[in-house]
Amino acid sequence: MDFTFTEEQDKFRQEVKDFLAKQLPADWLTGGAPEEETDEWWEFTKKFLLAMADKGWLSLTWPKEYGGQERPLWEDAILGEELAYARAPGMDYWYRWKMISALLLNFGNDEQKRKHLPGIASGEVHWAQGFSEPEAGSDLGATKVRAEDKGDHWLVNGQKIWTTGAHRSNWCFAPMMTDPDAEKRSRRLSMLLIDMSTPGITVNVMESMEGASHVCETFFDDVRVPKENLVGERGRGWLAAMALVNIERSGTGFASLPQRVLEQLVQYANETKCNGVPLAQDLVIRSKLAQIAIEIEVCRMLAYRTAWVQNTGQDVTSVGAMIKLFGSEMMQRISNTGLQIMGPYGQLEPGSKRTQIAGLIERDYLWNVSMTIAGGTSEIQRIIISTIGLGLPRM
Amino acid sequence: MDFALNEEQEMLRKMSRDFLENECPKSLVREMEEDEKGYSPELWKKMAELGWMGLVFPAEYGGEGMNFLDLTVLIEELGRALVPAPYLSTVVYCGYAILAAGTEEQKKELLPKIAKGDLILTLALTEPSASWEPSGVEVKAVPEGDDFVISGTKLFISDAHIADYLLCVTRTKESKGEDGITLFLVDAKSPGISLTPLKTIASDKQFEVVFDKVKVPKKNMVGELDRGWDVIKDMLPKATLAQCALMVGGAQQVLEMSVNYAKERVQFGRPIGSFQAIQHKCADMATDVDGCRFITYQAAWKLSEDLPCALDVSMAKAWVSEAYRRTCVEGHQIHGGIGFIKDHDMQLYYRRAKASELIFGDADYHRELVAQQIGL
Numbered sequence: 001m002d003f004t005f006t007e008e009q010d011k012f013r014q015e016v017k018d019f020l021a022k023q024l025p026a027d028w029l030t031g032g033a034p035e036e037e038t039d040e041w042w043e044f045t046k047k048f049l050l051a052m053a054d055k056g057w058l059s060l061t062w063p064k065e066y067g068g069q070e071r072p073l074w075e076d077a078i079l080g081e082e083l084a085y086a087r088a089p090g091m092d093y094w095y096r097w098k099m100i101s102a103l104l105l106n107f108g109n110d111e112q113k114r115k116h117l118p119g120i121a122s123g124e125v126h127w128a129q130g131f132s133e134p135e136a137g138s139d140l141g142a143t144k145v146r147a148e149d150k151g152d153h154w155l156v157n158g159q160k161i162w163t164t165g166a167h168r169s170n171w172c173f174a175p176m177m178t179d180p181d182a183e184k185r186s187r188r189l190s191m192l193l194i195d196m197s198t199p200g201i202t203v204n205v206m207e208s209m210e211g212a213s214h215v216c217e218t219f220f221d222d223v224r225v226p227k228e229n230l231v232g233e234r235g236r237g238w239l240a241a242m243a244l245v246n247i248e249r250s251g252t253g254f255a256s257l258p259q260r261v262l263e264q265l266v267q268y269a270n271e272t273k274c275n276g277v278p279l280a281q282d283l284v285i286r287s288k289l290a291q292i293a294i295e296i297e298v299c300r301m302l303a304y305r306t307a308w309v310q311n312t313g314q315d316v317t318s319v320g321a322m323i324k325l326f327g328s329e330m331m332q333r334i335s336n337t338g339l340q341i342m343g344p345y346g347q348l349e350p351g352s353k354r355t356q357i358a359g360l361i362e363r364d365y366l367w368n369v370s371m372t373i374a375g376g377t378s379e380i381q382r383i384i385i386s387t388i389g390l391g392l393p394r395m
Numbered sequence: 396m397d398f399a400l401n402e403e404q405e406m407l408r409k410m411s412r413d414f415l416e417n418e419c420p421k422s423l424v425r426e427m428e429e430d431e432k433g434y435s436p437e438l439w440k441k442m443a444e445l446g447w448m449g450l451v452f453p454a455e456y457g458g459e460g461m462n463f464l465d466l467t468v469l470i471e472e473l474g475r476a477l478v479p480a481p482y483l484s485t486v487v488y489c490g491y492a493i494l495a496a497g498t499e500e501q502k503k504e505l506l507p508k509i510a511k512g513d514l515i516l517t518l519a520l521t522e523p524s525a526s527w528e529p530s531g532v533e534v535k536a537v538p539e540g541d542d543f544v545i546s547g548t549k550l551f552i553s554d555a556h557i558a559d560y561l562l563c564v565t566r567t568k569e570s571k572g573e574d575g576i577t578l579f580l581v582d583a584k585s586p587g588i589s590l591t592p593l594k595t596i597a598s599d600k601q602f603e604v605v606f607d608k609v610k611v612p613k614k615n616m617v618g619e620l621d622r623g624w625d626v627i628k629d630m631l632p633k634a635t636l637a638q639c640a641l642m643v644g645g646a647q648q649v650l651e652m653s654v655n656y657a658k659e660r661v662q663f664g665r666p667i668g669s670f671q672a673i674q675h676k677c678a679d680m681a682t683d684v685d686g687c688r689f690i691t692y693q694a695a696w697k698l699s700e701d702l703p704c705a706l707d708v709s710m711a712k713a714w715v716s717e718a719y720r721r722t723c724v725e726g727h728q729i730h731g732g733i734g735f736i737k738d739h740d741m742q743l744y745y746r747r748a749k750a751s752e753l754i755f756g757d758a759d760y761h762r763e764l765v766a767q768q769i770g771l
């Protein structure tokens with residue numbers, strides 16, 4: 001056992017920290033960040049992603065032959081940790097980056113790799129993840145959007161939903177129904193790459209509870225997709241999709257963003273007086289903040305364990321589900337506790353007069369509702385842990 | 396980062412698990428709950444022959460020269476098998492204290508005997524105030540010629556009835572703080588010591604120990620006069636983590652027992668493990684058990700590596716105390732009525748989980764220690 005990072009890894013972490021300090025304004029976490037998903041935010045995010053690309057960090061772990069840095073997976077875990085800790089912009093774009101690059105590297109043919117990887121590595125081409133549909137959420141196998149084999153192209157019709165960032169994306173990767181007659185449900189789907197500027201695609205942005213609108217409905221109306229845009233084998237789209245959700249779930253950011261929240265709450269409790277006494281002297285508040293610190297440490301262990309399992313080349317399905325489950329539910333508990341500690345100040349939004357900690361925790365409290373849903377619900381994670389991890393019989 | 400045990404540790408784990416499956420069946424665990432001694436001298440001897448008593452002592456004192464992380468692996472297995480033996484008292488609480496602070500003579504005299512399984516020791520720290528802090532130490536030791544004379548009451552003292560020596564934590568100077576605390580190895584047969592057994596939730600052997608002008612020779616002092624708390628301070632993280640490791644082992648076993656039962660038990664024509672309500676409990680238990688394991692092993696690893704670990708230890712004890720209890724509660728629910736029956740193993744774990752939770756500070760106690768260390 002060893003619970004430290006190597007000197008080289010520490011150096012890399014420092015490099016990321018230095019980069020973030022340079023790229024993000026000093027008041028980034030105290031009100032200086034642009035309102036999320038505004039045009040101003042997107043311009044900043046794009047610039048930020050270009051700077052990441054400049055560092056080679058959008059292709060950090062790829063093989064050299066595809067323009068990658070061939071760095072160990074641990075550095076990717078460290079990068080993810082530091083980005084989340086800094087609340088760097090475009091984190092969810094970054095997750096999709098990881099998914100699309102894994103899709104291409106593991107399932108794509110040479111031509112697809114040559115065509116798409118450079119744009120991903122350079123931070124110029126943005127991808128959306130088109131998995132969910134109105135009738136196929138948890139039940140991804142129920143995917144209905146139809147891609148009909150028309151000889152020289154696929155003809156796509158139907159609707160996807162929750163396509164985060166589709167309105168800003170150039171491309172989309174999506175499982176679609178190519179073989180409705182296949183006996184096994186999972187063999188009916190194939191993974192397609194879709195140019196979002198193809199005629200027949202309409203994107204509708206939905207407003208979410210916390211106000212930043214970026215989840216979309218994506219409609220396909222007789223959209224012609226070139227035959228060569230099939231990734232991997234026809235009828236194997238389910239398999240590819242499952243490999244990608246494992247990546248989506250196995251992030252190290254689950255512990256590091258809350259770590260920052262904890263630090264801000266500790267500072268708040270030390271600096272804020274109620275009836276002349278610092279909140280930090282209140283025994284209940286001390287206990288609650290300590291509990292947060294402890295849960296974050298457990299979360300960090302589960303996150304590092306997942307990264308370690310990934311590094312050793314073992315299957316991450318169950319341990320990835322575990323960190324996703326624990327991390328997302330913990331984040332909800334933490335933002336809830338945070339607002340309680342702040343009392344009536346907790347309800348103040350970013351940008352409000354007298355807002356505390358820049359309203360970040362109020363924003364988290366709303367946003368975190370989606371954490372136990374997006375990327376697979378908590379119920380689905382528990383099913384994965386108990387059936388795949390523990391071998392309990394399926395229903 | 397490396398979450399795997401090394402080869403030696405894997406061997407120790409496998410060897411100890413195999414050994415305990417044969418030598419420490421649950422029938423023995425049950426028998427020892429009723430037994431007056433509460434442990435099997437025969438099993439104790441065999442454990443010593445395997446080198447377990449001297450696992451962490453250097454070879455020159457008859458030990459195996461292994462480290463605290465290795466010990467953690469072994470203690471996890473003791474917790475899994477619910478081994479009824481004065482192991483933590485002898486090896487962790489007292490063995491480590493003597494190793495760290497004993498004179499060369501004490502070490503040469505005592506450690507090889509411990510390693511051979513010929514000596515049982517226990518720590519007499521807590522008093523009726525049930526405090527783990529130096530302020531809780533009020534039992535007095537007063538110098539008198541070549542001796543000190545100890546008077547007062549110690550409470551919750553494990554294995555006092557079978558111990559050859561009690562490592563007694565005493566006040567040698569008027570003070571409430573760390574200063575003025577001194578440790579003595581008191582021969583358990585000294586006149587003036589009286590034991591009253593306590594009846595405990597885990598059916599383990601704990602005692603009220605009254606010292607009535609008990610004489611102990613000066614040479615039995617462990618560590619320096621008035622500086623005894625330094626020794627305790629060094630030992631407490633190990634004792635606390637040892638409890639965590641016991642709990643990890645217990646929790647792992649409860650999880651496995653419950654998952655196996657969920658696969659076998661049929662109701663409504665199918666295994667109960669196919670019901671989501673049961674699956675979700677199992678998933679939560681598995682998550683808790685893994686969390687317990689890694690937060691404990693991280694702290695144990697740091698301790699082994701001589702890195703600062705006070706925060707890690709408190710985090711581990713706070714988390715594991717509650718997570719193990721949760722795991723047992725879920726385990727009982729999965730087992731339905733049968734787990735409530737004394738013949739079933741579930742109740743053995745449930746009762747011990749509470750005992751481990753309460754010793755060396757519960758979650759609330761350790762959360763306050765965490766609060767102090769995260770800048771509050």
Ligand SMILES: Cc1cc2nc3c(=O)[nH]c(=O)nc-3n(C[C@H](O)[C@H](O)[C@H](O)COP(=O)(O)OP(=O)(O)OC[C@H]3O[C@@H](n4cnc5c(N)ncnc54)[C@H](O)[C@@H]3O)c2cc1C
Binds near residue numbers: 375376
């Ligand atoms: C903010 C946000 C961003 C998202 N971004 C994307 C994206 O970029 N791309 C994309 O493809 N998708 C995205 N999603 C979609 C997300 O993956 C789905 O919302 C999720 O998989 C759940 O599907 P659903 O919403 O249809 O809920 P449903 O599947 O209808 O679930 C409703 C409830 O039923 C429960 N349930 C369902 N099946 C079972 C079962 N078998 N056993 C027990 N309980 C069950 C669920 O756990 C949940 O509690 C996003 C979602 C959100 C909220």
